[in-house]
Amino acid sequence: MKQVVIIGGGIAGMEAAAWLDHNGVQVTLLEQADKQGGKLLTWDKLFPTRRPTQEVLAFLQKSMSGQTNVVTNAQLAQIQRTKNGFLLSVQGREAIEADAVLIATGFDVFNARKKEEYGYGIYENVITSADLERLIAGGKPLVNPAGQVPQRIGFIHCVGSRDEKVGNEYCSRVCCVTAVKQSITVKERLPDAQVFCFYMDLRMFGRGYEKLYREAQEKHGVTFIRGRLSEACDDPQGRIIVKVEDTLRGLPLRMTVDLLVLMVGMVPSEGTTRVARMLDLARGSDGFIVPADEHTQNNKAQIPGVFLAGTCTGPKSIQGTIADARAACLQVLEYLKELRKGL
Amino acid sequence: MSHLTAHGNQINPAQTGTQKVSGKQAVWQEYQKEIANDRYFYVRSCVRQNFFPAAEWTFLKILRDDLGKTVYEHPCHTTCTGIGYHSDIIPLDTLMTVVARQFALMTEAGYENFVPSCVTSFGVYTEVLETWRHFPDVEEKVRRYLKNATGREFEKPGNLAHASDVFYRFRESIASQAKYRLVNQHTGKPLKVVDHIGCHYAKMFPQKGIGGAEYPYVLAGMIDAWGGEAVDYPERRHCCGFGFRQYFVRANRGYSIGCSKKKFNSMQPYEPDMIITNCPGCSLFLDRWQYAISEIEGITYGKDGFGIPVFTFEEVAGLVLGYDPWDIGLQVHQAAIEPLLDKMGVPYDPDKKYSDIQGRPLGRPNKPKVLKVF
Numbered sequence: 001m002k003q004v005v006i007i008g009g010g011i012a013g014m015e016a017a018a019w020l021d022h023n024g025v026q027v028t029l030l031e032q033a034d035k036q037g038g039k040l041l042t043w044d045k046l047f048p049t050r051r052p053t054q055e056v057l058a059f060l061q062k063s064m065s066g067q068t069n070v071v072t073n074a075q076l077a078q079i080q081r082t083k084n085g086f087l088l089s090v091q092g093r094e095a096i097e098a099d100a101v102l103i104a105t106g107f108d109v110f111n112a113r114k115k116e117e118y119g120y121g122i123y124e125n126v127i128t129s130a131d132l133e134r135l136i137a138g139g140k141p142l143v144n145p146a147g148q149v150p151q152r153i154g155f156i157h158c159v160g161s162r163d164e165k166v167g168n169e170y171c172s173r174v175c176c177v178t179a180v181k182q183s184i185t186v187k188e189r190l191p192d193a194q195v196f197c198f199y200m201d202l203r204m205f206g207r208g209y210e211k212l213y214r215e216a217q218e219k220h221g222v223t224f225i226r227g228r229l230s231e232a233c234d235d236p237q238g239r240i241i242v243k244v245e246d247t248l249r250g251l252p253l254r255m256t257v258d259l260l261v262l263m264v265g266m267v268p269s270e271g272t273t274r275v276a277r278m279l280d281l282a283r284g285s286d287g288f289i290v291p292a293d294e295h296t297q298n299n300k301a302q303i304p305g306v307f308l309a310g311t312c313t314g315p316k317s318i319q320g321t322i323a324d325a326r327a328a329c330l331q332v333l334e335y336l337k338e339l340r341k342g343l
Numbered sequence: 344m345s346h347l348t349a350h351g352n353q354i355n356p357a358q359t360g361t362q363k364v365s366g367k368q369a370v371w372q373e374y375q376k377e378i379a380n381d382r383y384f385y386v387r388s389c390v391r392q393n394f395f396p397a398a399e400w401t402f403l404k405i406l407r408d409d410l411g412k413t414v415y416e417h418p419c420h421t422t423c424t425g426i427g428y429h430s431d432i433i434p435l436d437t438l439m440t441v442v443a444r445q446f447a448l449m450t451e452a453g454y455e456n457f458v459p460s461c462v463t464s465f466g467v468y469t470e471v472l473e474t475w476r477h478f479p480d481v482e483e484k485v486r487r488y489l490k491n492a493t494g495r496e497f498e499k500p501g502n503l504a505h506a507s508d509v510f511y512r513f514r515e516s517i518a519s520q521a522k523y524r525l526v527n528q529h530t531g532k533p534l535k536v537v538d539h540i541g542c543h544y545a546k547m548f549p550q551k552g553i554g555g556a557e558y559p560y561v562l563a564g565m566i567d568a569w570g571g572e573a574v575d576y577p578e579r580r581h582c583c584g585f586g587f588r589q590y591f592v593r594a595n596r597g598y599s600i601g602c603s604k605k606k607f608n609s610m611q612p613y614e615p616d617m618i619i620t621n622c623p624g625c626s627l628f629l630d631r632w633q634y635a636i637s638e639i640e641g642i643t644y645g646k647d648g649f650g651i652p653v654f655t656f657e658e659v660a661g662l663v664l665g666y667d668p669w670d671i672g673l674q675v676h677q678a679a680i681e682p683l684l685d686k687m688g689v690p691y692d693p694d695k696k697y698s699d700i701q702g703r704p705l706g707r708p709n710k711p712k713v714l715k716v717f
Binding site for chain 2: 119231233236
């Protein structure tokens with residue numbers, strides 16, 4: 001029986017483990033955290049339907065009910081290429097032999113402190129979209145970190161995305177619709193609050209996204225202002241003053257909000273970077289792993305026997321990640337079939 | 344509780360103003376830099392000697408007499424051409440060749456620690472060195488220009504620091520010799536101090552400024568060390584109003600005073616006791632525009648019709664060390680500085696305010712109609 005090691009137990013890793021397992025492959029899944037689920041564990045509701053995240057997590061867990069050997073708290077130290085495949089060293093464990101390796105190391109959310117002028121970590125009422133998701137999880141009453149019910153809330157799109165100043169020129173794909181989703185949730189919780197989204201342009205490419213965007217405007221009265229934040233600071237009461245250029249009206253705009261939410265984008269995870277270095281895989285100028293061919297071999301790394309799934313190759317939605325994981329499995333199975341022929 | 348910076352300097356969270364301290368400390372610790380300990384080649388500003396004539400004298404005297412450091416000034420030093428460069432009338436090649444000549448003077452004098460008095464000059468020197476670092480062929484070209492024009496050759500500075508960086512480095516030494524502190528002697532509370540950093544200090548190259556561009560610590564560090572409390576306010580990052588083309592183009596001067604007014608309106612609710620700056624233009628415009636605004640609109644920003652007194656960091660260091668206010672040139676300030684002297688408990692003789700160096704009366708200037716002065 002051939003063995004595949006999957007590095008990363010998020011959406012891509014879990015889905016790939018299930019499919020490989022169902023196809024008779026012996027799978028070891030390495031997860032550095034104490035449980036599987038990745039970013040799903042920190043998210044409350046999913047766009048565009050706003051279904052509970054738990055439902056997708058439950059689906060993935062149920063799919064993985066087979067023989068997969070899941071190793072949590074796994075600290076991967078080294079990957080060696082051997083005559084027959086790969087040897088993975090995990091701290092405190094015996095080395096694991098693998099015929100193929102599937103990298104599913106995912107993304108990290110952009111560290112908003114890098115946009116110093118936005119004041120994250122400086123002003124308590126400046127938070128990130130990930131922080132807001134935790135604040136509103138489970139239907140909790142929405143209060144800002146200062147303990148007040150916010151009456152004006154601002155969402156800043158593209159924080160750490162499409163921004164040359166921080167070195168991230170790419171779009172993170174999911175932040176626009178996440179802002180729309182979160183702004184609706186805020187309006188539902190606080191119907192009298194004023195909610196503003198400051199955007200560069202709205203990339204509503206996915207099914208149901210445009211509908212959600214219209215609903216935010218027409219049903220919930222969320223105000224969308226085309227303009228990029230130049231800086232944020234606090235006033236004597238701890239409210240956040242934002243300075244934005246309204247690029248449709250061609251005017252500078254200054255506004256005070258009680259809560260400012262920074263829509264943080266995706267960056268290659270620390271694990272993605274580390275594993276790419278271990279295997280000497282090429283990474284693009286965006287830091288994500290470069291596949292063997294960006295159009296036709298998107299799930300193959302540039303080394304035979306190494307495969308890629310999910311956001312280690314760039315930002316993706318959950319739908320995209322699951323589809324990508326399944327596509328990667330086909331590539332892995334094909335590779336293992338060829339290996340058997342060789343034997 | 345106190346924290347150590349990358350240079351082993353103490354930051355006291357209790358004295359760091361209104362912002363969330365932990366976040367600011369994280370930023371400050373990221374933006375530290377090497378500042379030479381001694382043997383400085385000092386280059387003066389073109390304009391400061393007219394604006395606040397004793398500020399540079401005070402810097403040199405403190406460095407030499409109070410801190411025991413060696414400072415050299417070269418009589419052939421010229422403008423860096425920064426004002427012309429940023430006003431688009433001096434080409435980059437010319438600017439770089441002038442800068443190369445200043446470095447040649449430093450090299451010939453046997454120094455390597457270059458300290459400009461002016462923030463714009465500091466920005467110019469930083470920009471040129473960074474340009475040469477990225478484009479060595481440009482450096483070679485400028486070396487040829489200088490050689491052809493003057494026969495001179497040069498070494499690049501081993502250390503480049505703005506004059507305020509130097510006092511930042513020695514802020515604790517100055518504090519240890521302090522005769523007066525930035526504390527209100529009537530209430531015992533720290534004085535509330537607005538620190539304004541010149542745009543060219545770190546906004547172009549954040550890594551070259553203590554504390555970076557967004558939350559600079561170079562002056563706030565002095566304020567902390569000398570007993571005051573740095574005040575954050577919404578328009579802290581805004582330009583003072585000089586902005587070169589805002590002021591030098593007469594038709595744009597409304598923008599200049601508009602910028603200053605925006606800052607005063609923003610800081611006034613915090614009732615600052617004083618403003619400290621590290622830039623020639625900022626000191627001038629934040630001081631003089633208070634008079635102009637009072638005449639145009641009848642508005643004043645300090646208590647009881649006074650302005651908010653504006654100081655250079657050298658002047659503040661001089662006050663802390665017990666220098667006579669008239670020896671360090673405070674009589675040429677527009678916004679009255681006496682309220683601040685009274686708060687600090689610094690003694691002064693009002694009769695000597697307008698006397699020359701031999702004590703002969705120079706006559707008193709006319710008083711403004713609105714802005715209260717002594």
